[in-house]
Amino acid sequence: MSGEKTLSELGLTARGGREARISGISVDSRAVMPGHLFAAMPGTKVHGARFVDAALSQGAAAVLTDAEGAQIAAEALAGSEVALVIAADPRQALAFACALFFGAQPATMIAVTGTNGKTSVATFVRRLWQEMGFRAVNLGTTGIEGDWQAPLRHTTPDPITLHKALAEAALAGVEHAAMEASSHGLDQRRLDGVQLRAAGFTNFSQDHLDYHADFEEYFAAKAGLFARVLPEEGTAVVNIDDARGIDMLAIAKARGQETLTVGDSLGADLRLLGQRFDATGQELRLSWHGVVEQLRLNLIGGFQGQNALLAAGLVIACGAEAEDVFRALPKLDTVRGRMQLAATRDSGAAVYVDFAHTPDAVSTAIKALRPHVMGRLVAIIGAGGDRDAGKRPLMGAAAAEHADVVIVTDDNPRSEDPAAIRLQVLGGAPEAIEVGDRAEAILRGVDMLQPGDALLVCGKGHETGQIVGDTVYPFDDVEQASVAVAALDGRGL
Ligand SMILES: CC(=O)N[C@H]1[C@@H](OP(=O)(O)OP(=O)(O)OC[C@H]2O[C@@H](n3ccc(=O)[nH]c3=O)[C@H](O)[C@@H]2O)O[C@H](CO)[C@@H](O)[C@@H]1O[C@H](C)C(=O)N[C@@H](C)C(=O)N[C@H](CCC(=O)O)C(=O)O
Numbered sequence: 001m002s003g004e005k006t007l008s009e010l011g012l013t014a015r016g017g018r019e020a021r022i023s024g025i026s027v028d029s030r031a032v033m034p035g036h037l038f039a040a041m042p043g044t045k046v047h048g049a050r051f052v053d054a055a056l057s058q059g060a061a062a063v064l065t066d067a068e069g070a071q072i073a074a075e076a077l078a079g080s081e082v083a084l085v086i087a088a089d090p091r092q093a094l095a096f097a098c099a100l101f102f103g104a105q106p107a108t109m110i111a112v113t114g115t116n117g118k119t120s121v122a123t124f125v126r127r128l129w130q131e132m133g134f135r136a137v138n139l140g141t142t143g144i145e146g147d148w149q150a151p152l153r154h155t156t157p158d159p160i161t162l163h164k165a166l167a168e169a170a171l172a173g174v175e176h177a178a179m180e181a182s183s184h185g186l187d188q189r190r191l192d193g194v195q196l197r198a199a200g201f202t203n204f205s206q207d208h209l210d211y212h213a214d215f216e217e218y219f220a221a222k223a224g225l226f227a228r229v230l231p232e233e234g235t236a237v238v239n240i241d242d243a244r245g246i247d248m249l250a251i252a253k254a255r256g257q258e259t260l261t262v263g264d265s266l267g268a269d270l271r272l273l274g275q276r277f278d279a280t281g282q283e284l285r286l287s288w289h290g291v292v293e294q295l296r297l298n299l300i301g302g303f304q305g306q307n308a309l310l311a312a313g314l315v316i317a318c319g320a321e322a323e324d325v326f327r328a329l330p331k332l333d334t335v336r337g338r339m340q341l342a343a344t345r346d347s348g349a350a351v352y353v354d355f356a357h358t359p360d361a362v363s364t365a366i367k368a369l370r371p372h373v374m375g376r377l378v379a380i381i382g383a384g385g386d387r388d389a390g391k392r393p394l395m396g397a398a399a400a401e402h403a404d405v406v407i408v409t410d411d412n413p414r415s416e417d418p419a420a421i422r423l424q425v426l427g428g429a430p431e432a433i434e435v436g437d438r439a440e441a442i443l444r445g446v447d448m449l450q451p452g453d454a455l456l457v458c459g460k461g462h463e464t465g466q467i468v469g470d471t472v473y474p475f476d477d478v479e480q481a482s483v484a485v486a487a488l489d490g491r492g493l
C-alpha cells in the first residue's frame with residue numbers, strides 16, 4: 001500500500017534537486033520516524049517549522065514547508081543533508097503527496113459541504129450505495145462507518161489520516177466512499193488529494209466564525225470544494241433552495257462541471273414537490289426531470305427529507321439509475337444523534353436527541369419536530385466552548401422563538417467558563433431555565449413532560465463525551481435520556 005517512495009514519486013522537488021527515499025509522512029514532529037517526510041505547516045498557533053530540529057533529530061529524511069518555514073528553519077537546516085521542499089501552498093502539496101504515498105482510494109468518491117446536513121447526507125449516500133449492493137463507507141463527524149469502520153478525530157481528517165484510511169478501505173474492497181468536507185478541512189486543503197466523482201452543497205448559515213474572518217471567507221472556504229477540489233469532469237449536486245446555492249451553482253458552471261440541482265425550487269432537476277409527516281416519518285412527493293414519484297421516508301424531520309434528496313442526487317450523479325435510487329430511499333434509517341428517538345415516557349411523551357448546534361439547525365430541528373408534538377415542545381440547548389461565540393445568543397433566540405420551554409445547559413465548555421457560555425446563550429432566551437449540569441437538565445426536562453409533550457435535547461447528538469478543559473468525561477445524551485425516563489417512570493434500570 002505505501003512502501004517507500006521517492007520525493008519525485010510524491011510529486012515533490014527538493015531544493016537543488018536533492019532526492020530522498022520517504023518511508024512515512026508526519027505533520028507533527030513528535031510522530032517523525034527515520035526516513036519520514038516532515039510537513040512543517042504554517043499553523044493557527046505556531047509554524048511547524050519551529051520543530052524542524054526535533055524532526056531532524058528523529059531522522060526525518062526531508063522537510064516540506066513554505067518560504068516562511070524555510071526561513072524559520074534555516075539554522076536547523078544549515079549544513080544538513082536533509083532534502084528541503086519549499087511549496088507555495090504546502091498544505092496542498094502535502095495533500096497531493098499523501099494521495100500518492102498511500103496510493104489507493106475507493107474508486108467512486110463524493111464529498112459534501114454545507115453548514116448543516118453533511119453527516120446526514122454522507123450517511124444516506126453510503127446507505128443508498130449499500131442498498132444497491134456496493135461496499136461503501138461514509139467518513140466524517142461520526143467516524144468511518146459502513147463496510148469498513150474506524151474512529152476519527154475530525155469531521156475532515158488531516159491528509160495523512162485521510163489517505164491512510166482511504167487506502168486501507170480500498171484494499172478491504174470498499175469501492176464507494178462519501179465524505180464530509182468541513183470548511184476547516186477545505187481551508188487547510190485536507191481533501192485536495194481526493195479524486196471526487198461528485199460534490200454536494202447542503203446550505204450555508206452561521207458557524208465557525210471563530211476560525212473564518214467573516215461570512216465571505218467562510219463561504220469561500222466551502223466554495224473551494226467546487227472551485228478547486230471537484231475536477232471539471234465532476235458533477236456538482238446543489239441545493240438551490242438555499243440562498244447561496246445559486247452562487248455555488250455558478251461556480252460549478254464556470255468550471256464546466258455537470259450540475260444536478262435539488263430542492264423545491266421551480267426548475268430543480270430533482271424537485272421536492274411535497275412532504276406529508278406522520279408519527280414515524282414522511283411521504284415524499286418529488287419529480288425527476290419532470291416525472292413525478294411518491295415514496296416513503298422513515299425519517300423524522302423535513303430537513304431529513306431535503307438531505308435524503310440531496311443524497312439521492314449524489315448517487316444518481318455517480319451513475320445510478322434514478323428509479324433504483326428511489327426504490328432504496330425507503331430503506332434509509334435515522335442517523336445517530338440526528339432527530340433520534342431516545343426514549344418514550346409511559347405517558348407517551350417522547351424524548352429526541354439532535355445534533356443542532358447552530359442557529360439555523362436549532363430553529364430547523366425544533367420546527368421539524370413540531371408536527372409530531374400535540375402538547376408542549378421543550379428544548380434543551382447549549383453551546384460548545386472554543387467555538388463561534390457569535391452564534392450563542394442566536395441559538396438561544398432560535399430556541400426561544402420556536403420551543404414552548406427552553407432549558408440552557410452545558411455542551412462542551414472546553415477551555416471556556418461554562419457559566420459564561422450559558423449567559424451568552426441566555427442573552428437570546430431570557431425566559432429560559434438555566435441548569436448547568438447537563439444530566440440534571442435532561443432529568444428536569446423529562447420530568448416536566450406531560451402526555452403529548454416532547455423534549456428535544458440539542459447539540460451533542462451522537463457524541464459520547466463531554467469536553468471540560470482537556471478532559472473528556474463519558475456523557476451520552478441518548479443514554480441520559482433513557483436513564484431519566486426509566487428513573488422517573490419507576491421502571492428501574
Ligand atoms: C484550527 C485547526 O483546525 N487546527 C488544525 C491544524 O492545526 P494547526 O496547524 O493550526 O496547529 P498548530 O497548533 O498551530 O501547530 C502548527 C503545526 O506544528 C506542528 N507541531 C506542533 C507541536 C509540536 O511539538 N510539533 C509539531 O510539529 C503541528 O502538528 C502543526 O502542524 O492542523 C492539525 C493537524 O492536522 C489539526 O489537528 C488541527 O485541528 C485542531 C485540533 C482542531 O480542533 N480543529 C477543529 C476546529 C476542526 O478541524 N474542526 C473541523 C470542523 C468540525 C465540524 O464543523 O464538524 C473538522 O473538520 O473537524
Ligand SMILES: Nc1ncnc2c1ncn2[C@@H]1O[C@H](COP(=O)(O)OP(=O)(O)OP(=O)(O)O)[C@@H](O)[C@H]1O
Pocket residue numbers: 114115116117118119120121141155180202203303304306307337338339354355356357360361362364365461
Ligand atoms: N438540511 C438541513 N437544514 C438545516 N438544518 C439541518 C439540515 N440537516 C441537518 N440539520 C440540523 O443540523 C444538525 C446536524 O446535522 P448533521 O450532523 O447532518 O450536519 P453536519 O453538517 O455534519 O454538522 P457538523 O458541521 O457539525 O459536522 C441536525 O441534527 C439538524 O438539527
Ligand SMILES: N[C@H](CCC[C@H](N)C(=O)O)C(=O)O
Pocket residue numbers: 357383384385387411412459460463
Ligand atoms: N457539541 C459540539 C458540536 C460541534 C461539533 C463540530 N461541529 C465542531 O465545531 O467541532 C460542540 O459545539 O462542542
Ligand SMILES: [Mg+2]
Pocket residue numbers: 118119120140141142155180
Ligand atoms: Mg458532520
